[in-house]
Amino acid sequence: MPQITRDSLLTLEGYAKVRPTMRAEIIAHKKTRMVELGGHVTLIFEDEKTMRYQIQEMLRAERTFEEAGIQDELDAYNPLVPDGTNWKATMMIQYSDPDERKAALARLKGIEDRVWVQVADQPRVYAIADEDLERENEEKTSSVHFLRFELDATSIAAAKSGAAIRMGIDLSAYTVESFTLPENVRAALVVDLA
Structure with missing residues (x-):
């Protein structure tokens, strides 16, 4: 790319x-590149x-x-x-109340590593988070993370052939079960694949 x-x-x-x-x-x-996972996590897939x-x-x-x-x-x-074999996203954790946000960021440590995508029936691909610098400390996670989802050739081929793409989060403090991306988002993400 x-x-x-x-x-x-x-x-x-x-x-x-x-x-x-x-x-x-x-x-x-x-x-067309935005995915809301639960009420407080939004991913914007960058290009x-x-x-x-x-x-x-x-x-x-x-x-x-x-x-x-x-x-x-x-x-x-x-x-x-994205470089043709992956999707890259900015993840934002949003709580309008400052006290609620502070408590949530403490409770959601590690969430950036528990976000996944799945193409068709292929294995889930978990995010590789914050490759530029660490955004979590002993007390809390950050409200913004940068994620990369590295796909194998089978998942890329399935996505390009129209297969469903699902996402979720499997952190015990914030679980989002399998969410199928709407067609307009799925189509936008396929463009990122070589």
Whole structure:
């Protein structure tokens, strides 16, 4: 899968001109790549388009135009672009009440390693979490994690042939039984596979 390069990014001025249109497109695009697991966990499956937008937004917010700063953003976000044999997702744990969130994050330690996907009747594939840095400590897990689901050739072929894709979480403190992805989400994720 193609990586985002310095030459493929818009300048700050160029991005300012297309930002409202691009933002609307990304919001619509993410709706087909979003999975809610239970009432408090949301996964957004990333791709080149979502990461390109994120990089452009970071460069805009930080007013970055120097080569080193641009390269730092590319180095941070390119690893979140799927490479053809996997799906990559940002997982957010959301509780609106701060006290409830604090208690939940303590109770949900390890959740990032218990999220799974399953294509057809193939074995479940558990997430490989936070490869860039540890986001959990002795007291709690983080409210944001980055997950990678590495698929074998059989699962890839089954997904591409239209097989159902299921997801779930099997942490005792937060269990989501097998949830079949809607067709629009399944179709969006298949595009990420080589």
